Amino acid sequence: MPHSITLQAEKESCEMQFIQRFEPPIPAGCLKVKAEQQVEITGDAQEQDRMFTEKQFQIAYRAFTMDVKDVWSVSPASQDSGKFANQLPHITLKNKCFPWLYETKGQAPWVALLAVTHKEQQERDITIQELLEDGKEPYFPTQAQPSIYLEKGEDVCHVVDIDRSLFLQIAPNGEERSLLSHGKFLNLLNKSDDQVEMDGFFSCIIGSRFIPSETGETIPCTVHLVSMLGYEDLTSIPDTCKKVRLVSLYRWDVFSQGDAQEGFTSLMEELDCGTIGINCENDWLRQGYVPKRHLFRSGESTLSLYRGPLLPFENQNLLQESPKTSDGAMVFHPELGMFDVSFSTAWQMGRLLTLQDRAISEALVQWRKEKEKSLRRQDVDGFLRSMAKEAPASSELASKAVEAILTQIGGEDETLDV
Amino acid sequence: MKRWTYKFHLTKMLEQEKTQNKGNASLCPQEIRDWVAQLTLLKGVSLSCLVGDERQLPPESIRFFTVDKNWTNQLINGSFAVGAVSEKAETFNRLLGSGLQKTAQQDIYRPRQKRIHPNQRQFCKQSSNGSTDTTLTGFLLRSRLVGLWRGLESTALDAQGNPLDILRMEQLSAEILICIYQGKINRLVIREPAEGLRFGAQGDERTIRVRDIQEGKEGKPIPQKELHIGANALGKADILGLAQALKKQLNTNTLTSAELAMELIVAPGLGEFTTKEGKQNEPAATHHTLSDRNLCDKQ
Numbered sequence: 001m002p003h004s005i006t007l008q009a010e011k012e013s014c015e016m017q018f019i020q021r022f023e024p025p026i027p028a029g030c031l032k033v034k035a036e037q038q039v040e041i042t043g044d045a046q047e048q049d050r051m052f053t054e055k056q057f058q059i060a061y062r063a064f065t066m067d068v069k070d071v072w073s074v075s076p077a078s079q080d081s082g083k084f085a086n087q088l089p090h091i092t093l094k095n096k097c098f099p100w101l102y103e104t105k106g107q108a109p110w111v112a113l114l115a116v117t118h119k120e121q122q123e124r125d126i127t128i129q130e131l132l133e134d135g136k137e138p139y140f141p142t143q144a145q146p147s148i149y150l151e152k153g154e155d156v157c158h159v160v161d162i163d164r165s166l167f168l169q170i171a172p173n174g175e176e177r178s179l180l181s182h183g184k185f186l187n188l189l190n191k192s193d194d195q196v197e198m199d200g201f202f203s204c205i206i207g208s209r210f211i212p213s214e215t216g217e218t219i220p221c222t223v224h225l226v227s228m229l230g231y232e233d234l235t236s237i238p239d240t241c242k243k244v245r246l247v248s249l250y251r252w253d254v255f256s257q258g259d260a261q262e263g264f265t266s267l268m269e270e271l272d273c274g275t276i277g278i279n280c281e282n283d284w285l286r287q288g289y290v291p292k293r294h295l296f297r298s299g300e301s302t303l304s305l306y307r308g309p310l311l312p313f314e315n316q317n318l319l320q321e322s323p324k325t326s327d328g329a330m331v332f333h334p335e336l337g338m339f340d341v342s343f344s345t346a347w348q349m350g351r352l353l354t355l356q357d358r359a360i361s362e363a364l365v366q367w368r369k370e371k372e373k374s375l376r377r378q379d380v381d382g383f384l385r386s387m388a389k390e391a392p393a394s395s396e397l398a399s400k401a402v403e404a405i406l407t408q409i410g411g412e413d414e415t416l417d418v
Numbered sequence: 419m420k421r422w423t424y425k426f427h428l429t430k431m432l433e434q435e436k437t438q439n440k441g442n443a444s445l446c447p448q449e450i451r452d453w454v455a456q457l458t459l460l461k462g463v464s465l466s467c468l469v470g471d472e473r474q475l476p477p478e479s480i481r482f483f484t485v486d487k488n489w490t491n492q493l494i495n496g497s498f499a500v501g502a503v504s505e506k507a508e509t510f511n512r513l514l515g516s517g518l519q520k521t522a523q524q525d526i527y528r529p530r531q532k533r534i535h536p537n538q539r540q541f542c543k544q545s546s547n548g549s550t551d552t553t554l555t556g557f558l559l560r561s562r563l564v565g566l567w568r569g570l571e572s573t574a575l576d577a578q579g580n581p582l583d584i585l586r587m588e589q590l591s592a593e594i595l596i597c598i599y600q601g602k603i604n605r606l607v608i609r610e611p612a613e614g615l616r617f618g619a620q621g622d623e624r625t626i627r628v629r630d631i632q633e634g635k636e637g638k639p640i641p642q643k644e645l646h647i648g649a650n651a652l653g654k655a656d657i658l659g660l661a662q663a664l665k666k667q668l669n670t671n672t673l674t675s676a677e678l679a680m681e682l683i684v685a686p687g688l689g690e691f692t693t694k695e696g697k698q699n700e701p702a703a704t705h706h707t708l709s710d711r712n713l714c715d716k717q
Binding site: 015016018019020021072073074075076077078080085086087088090092166169170172175176178179180181182184185186187188189190191192193194195196197198199200201202204206208209210211212264265267268269270271272273274275276277278288289290292306307308309310311312313314315317318320321322323324326329342343344345346347348349350351352353354355356357359360361363364365367368371372375376378379380383 | 424426428431432435446447449450453457460462463464467468469470471473474475476478479480481482483484485486487488489490491492493494495496497498499500501502506507508510511512514529530533534535537538541542553556558559561562563566567568569570571572573584586587588589595597602608609610611612613614615616617618619620621622624649650651652653654655657658661673674675676677678679680682684687688689691
């Protein structure tokens, strides 16, 4: 049973749970499904029979590439610069089982995060066929790669070559990798609308090396998510090889500046804060209006005032009647001699948005039709009842006649002779 | 022979219906009610219509606003005008459509609520303050932050300190985020995303404050307990050494990746903004303060 720990900050609606590991639902490999049925006939003609069937199937995951859609976020952010010297990079994935997809010794994750400077590495794209060829320099543990994988031989993967001695010094061993990968369950309710749709489970892999930095210098650096299959035991790398080759599943660049401010806080501090109006002497501009070019239907052009739905202050709610056209919602400001087209724009926008959505425009028309029908039926029912009261004998006849009225919807006035 | 005359008055019937079902939204199919709620939250309204001029939302800025109910009412009126070519349809819109603008208030939670994943529902609280304040306020954030920190979190409080419900929070472009709340924002906190909290140490000494793992006290820093993260010449952290030291400090035999992750979290960055009450028709003065507190530091 994986271990977990929950953080709960009181009053704050922030909660997160750290989970040691998630098992993949089915491990990769060849699997067999066997179904067996035993039939027994009791009584005189006793008989027994066993029937069974077997089906083989394979479960394969990607081993040399990954779906970028699985990556939720990375830290430090891609292409970001700042003081990262005391930060361990990390990657958050939406697939909660990803680090544990392949079985390794000691249930350690099969991936690790390595931060290397641009000087320390050579990157390139090669085909998987080329990667799996034996006995090539730089060293790559071809034998330890999974026998079943989703990619084809001609698919391209990204590899990074680094010095063996450097690799031995910065790569985490199995025990360290187990400590550096964890799962998370989070409260997402303070996030945007498309994010509250997610289930809240993530997996996270932390790098083992602090991001290389030097005071007064900007160090370009790439963080690689590498496959550690075949590198589980670091001592198994032959001494004769100079370089080792690693499959980089995902990578991003960061620029470490020895003495710059940290990213999030510095960007927050620089934010210009205010209300939506333009901050100036003019009252109209300050209240959110902007002048806009306005073309009339008749062909003339003028400048008119426009204000969007976002106001820099709270206003009164005046429930307006709907105009027949958008021009009907124009307001004239005599003190400026200018039209205010804000509400006409709103009206037009509402019309266009509805027309764009066919289902909703149909539903609107349908609703009006249905409503009228039901009101008419209600009205006729009332009429019938009053008629029946006055002349009970004729009520049956009358109901037939009224049915006839209902079929001819649209007429405002009907006369019945009974 | 008796003669009966039957006359149908749509206007009369509609008026009757309106007074009978005062404020009852069941008059209208849910589909249309949801659509009206979406319009009230300005879904689909283009950015150029929301912000008329770039000077209203310059790069690297945050702008607070109140949603103009008059504007959204006209938006809904325009929407109902579709297919209304006869006098009858107009009467209909006038009498029932305008009622919908008021009842939309009941449905305003639905667009977001519908999307919440079943796993996340446990965190939903009923609108805690139960206030009748129907004002919609919010902010537009235009900053590189939006693109760089995917999954920014925002919490807003009203003047009484009650949390406000998010009705809509959506990224409009690579750098622009809109967020609309029910009620008046008094304090707003924007946080670094929790799933992306940084790991590492503080200061050049690379020290971490040891946090408690005991049940009920998880995450609270233990006073005077600090640890130094060792690293080799190339900057590789001594993870096993750190794990050993933590085990000793915490008096425990098991230390898994879950505990280690919690110990390594760096205090998340957050920005705090406070709005000052402005006069009617006068833009409210806004200022903001910043703090880099640790969520877990709170006692």
